[in-house]
Amino acid sequence: MPARFGRCASVRGRSRRAAAVSYSDRTDPSGVLDTLASGMRASDPAENQGLVKHGLRAVFLDRDGVLNRAIVRSGKPYPPASARDLEILPGVEGILEDLKRAGFLLLVVTNQPDVGLGIQSRETVEAIHDQLRAQLPLDDIYVCYHTDSDCCDCRKPSPGLLLRAARQYGLDLPSCYMVGDRWRDIDAGHNAGCKAILVDYNYQEQKPQKQPIAIVRSLREAGDWILRHSGGIGS
Ligand SMILES: [Mg+2]
Numbered sequence: 541m542p543a544r545f546g547r548c549a550s551v552r553g554r555s556r557r558a559a560a561v562s563y564s565d566r567t568d569p570s571g572v573l574d575t576l577a578s579g580m581r582a583s584d585p586a587e588n589q590g591l592v593k594h595g596l597r598a599v600f601l602d603r604d605g606v607l608n609r610a611i612v613r614s615g616k617p618y619p620p621a622s623a624r625d626l627e628i629l630p631g632v633e634g635i636l637e638d639l640k641r642a643g644f645l646l647l648v649v650t651n652q653p654d655v656g657l658g659i660q661s662r663e664t665v666e667a668i669h670d671q672l673r674a675q676l677p678l679d680d681i682y683v684c685y686h687t688d689s690d691c692c693d694c695r696k697p698s699p700g701l702l703l704r705a706a707r708q709y710g711l712d713l714p715s716c717y718m719v720g721d722r723w724r725d726i727d728a729g730h731n732a733g734c735k736a737i738l739v740d741y742n743y744q745e746q747k748p749q750k751q752p753i754a755i756v757r758s759l760r761e762a763g764d765w766i767l768r769h770s771g772g773i774g775s
Pocket residue numbers: 602603604605606610617720721722
């Protein structure tokens with residue numbers, strides 16, 4: 541039974557059974573959601589059980605504000621408008637290389653609702669991701685293009701992107717970390733069963749439901765914290 545997270549938990553006052561069916565068999569006459577979700581499907585927690593024993597470790601990375609500079613307006617962060625405006629933050633490349641050497645997979649998990657809202661094109665998002673892949677040692681990038689009203693299972697704080705990655709890479713989620721700059725990232729990390737670290741810019745928005753395990757000022761600091769607390773390679 542997939543749990544419901546965030547606003548959709550209250551938006552959908554349906555029975556547990558009906559809600560579960562709606563994840564994988566939702567009516568989507570236009571097919572738009574299917575296209576946007578690119579094969580995202582219901583995550584069955586039982587499916588993950590078998591992976592928890594001997595899986596790999598990953599650091600899940602939020603994008604805007606963690607890898608690249610977010611555009612802050614009225615105390616809230618927004619994505620760069622184009623690949624030309626992408627500015628990778630200082631120290632990011634070095635700490636990613638350190639984490640990779642320590643045996644962590646580096647997986648980006650990002651909400652890009654401006655695509656669902658029609659404010660930014662999917663091509664622009666993909667151009668930004670091509671540039672990130674070219675400049676940083678990333679293993680994969682998972683994107684949710686939905687908005688809250690889509691009630692998908694992948695928009696953080698829902699853990700769908702992380703659970704999908706766990707299935708694809710055979711991750712041991714309790715040994716994984718989520719690093720993000722918003723409450724959505726921290727809650728998504730915890731909802732997936734990971735440890736979560738907040739890169740705190742003191743945004744004017746709600747706080748995570750559960751405190752992050754560490755609060756830092758940059759991905760460099762988050763990575764150093766992980767390397768200090770996670771033991772050696774493979775541990
Ligand atoms: Mg962010």
